[in-house]
Amino acid sequence: MESCRISCSRFRCALYTERMQSRIDTLGDSVEYLDKLTGNVLSFEADPILQELAAQAAEMLKTPMALVSLVLRRTQHFRASYGLPPELEATKATDRATSFCQLVVRDEMPVLVSNAATDERIPQDLVHRYGLESYVGVPVTIGDTVVGSMCGLDVVQRAFTPQDVAKLRVIAKRASSRLTELASEQRPSFELLGKAADPAFSDIRNALVVLVTAPGFVSTAVTELESLAALTKADLSDEARLRALGALPDIASTLQDLREAAHELNKAAKRVHKGVQGMESLLALRPDTNLTSCIISAGRLADHHIKLLGGVEWAHLPPMLQVLAPSAIVVAILTASLSELSLGKHPRGAGPIRMSTTQSSGAFCMRFDVVGGSELAASTAVANVNELLDDAFGLVISADKTSVNLQFALV
Numbered sequence: 001m002e003s004c005r006i007s008c009s010r011f012r013c014a015l016y017t018e019r020m021q022s023r024i025d026t027l028g029d030s031v032e033y034l035d036k037l038t039g040n041v042l043s044f045e046a047d048p049i050l051q052e053l054a055a056q057a058a059e060m061l062k063t064p065m066a067l068v069s070l071v072l073r074r075t076q077h078f079r080a081s082y083g084l085p086p087e088l089e090a091t092k093a094t095d096r097a098t099s100f101c102q103l104v105v106r107d108e109m110p111v112l113v114s115n116a117a118t119d120e121r122i123p124q125d126l127v128h129r130y131g132l133e134s135y136v137g138v139p140v141t142i143g144d145t146v147v148g149s150m151c152g153l154d155v156v157q158r159a160f161t162p163q164d165v166a167k168l169r170v171i172a173k174r175a176s177s178r179l180t181e182l183a184s185e186q187r188p189s190f191e192l193l194g195k196a197a198d199p200a201f202s203d204i205r206n207a208l209v210v211l212v213t214a215p216g217f218v219s220t221a222v223t224e225l226e227s228l229a230a231l232t233k234a235d236l237s238d239e240a241r242l243r244a245l246g247a248l249p250d251i252a253s254t255l256q257d258l259r260e261a262a263h264e265l266n267k268a269a270k271r272v273h274k275g276v277q278g279m280e281s282l283l284a285l286r287p288d289t290n291l292t293s294c295i296i297s298a299g300r301l302a303d304h305h306i307k308l309l310g311g312v313e314w315a316h317l318p319p320m321l322q323v324l325a326p327s328a329i330v331v332a333i334l335t336a337s338l339s340e341l342s343l344g345k346h347p348r349g350a351g352p353i354r355m356s357t358t359q360s361s362g363a364f365c366m367r368f369d370v371v372g373g374s375e376l377a378a379s380t381a382v383a384n385v386n387e388l389l390d391d392a393f394g395l396v397i398s399a400d401k402t403s404v405n406l407q408f409a410l411v
Helices: 002-019 032-036 048-061 086-091 101-107 125-130 162-184 190-233 238-247 251-281 291-309 327-343 375-389
Strands: 065-071 075-082 093-095 111-113 134-142 145-154 353-360 363-370 396-400 403-409
Touching: 032 145, 048 065, 048 075, 048 145, 048 162, 065 101, 065 134, 075 086, 086 093, 101 111, 101 134, 101 145, 134 162, 145 162, 190 251, 190 291, 190 327, 291 327, 327 353, 327 363, 327 375, 327 403, 375 396, 375 403
Parallel strands: none
Antiparallel strands: 065 075, 065 145, 075 093, 111 134, 134 145, 353 363, 363 403, 396 403
8 A cells, every 4th residue: 555655656746747847849830920030030139129128028027037039940039138147148049948938929828927836837947047936928929920929037936917917018019010120121132142242252262272272382492491401500511511502492492482372372361351351241231331331341242253354443432321221232232233244245355343423312323334345244234133132122223334323222
């Protein structure tokens, strides 16, 4: 009888342990809503509006932490946060199977937790790691689709009230509006980014050939100079020293090899640096864009192609000129346009490319004209770039004889 009681007790403990799992994935493959996470919704860059809403939620609920959490396929992504531990602030994510917010997405309704350690719905991993005890979360949406939660978390047990939920819903509604705005923001297509990055990659590949082969020339020259150094240190007669010196290669030729190798390495390093700087600009998606910075980045990226026509005679731009399109889009469009124009079939001796600008109310226009160039090359370049854009970014690109014209809306 006693052993039966012990077995039953162990069974109950095992059952309780199974129920109180450290990780529970309640969503499984039910992630059809992920197609709503477009535009800049999943950007790693902090959004000031959402950050302010997270702070407001923490203040209203009197909780040490608050989040705008987006529940993804394997993680919950903290699109905005207040009061998180430093490591979570850095990663902006945890495993989805450890999250409380997955319950909000699954049920599409508020979730309240007053004692997380004993709540069978709640994965225990974050409870144990960070001492989380209570939680209140309400849905955030893009359009009519629940994609995450606006929530508050506390490290003490507490019961959130219906009034807390109602006030949190008001803040969540504003967060949902902001997420919907971010979802509608355009990001450059992979094809456009590939077109913009291609000339820089070509230049970097050529530079890497130098970086791989030049050390061999340097090593050879160093070995030859080591022979000369050994001769100067050896205990030899002057006659023997002169005899050995005459049998060695001309030191002037060795030094020339070193100078040429150093020169090629320096050029290759500059090309790699220029290409990397340009590609870094393709990762930026700031909403307001300095056009001068974009022109500089596009010139770096397209250098491998535009030098075929003798480069570009750049026009002076006002230093603080801001356009509405995100910087990555502007850089990608400029680079693709310059590359396509440079690679067109122009008459022999055509070039360089001349840049000119005009400004009207609310718009800024740039004109890139190939001196002695081909009208067909210009129109083909415009057609190719427009095909990549698919009219998605509200920018006007047109051909006029031998030139490509780009028009941007100003801030």
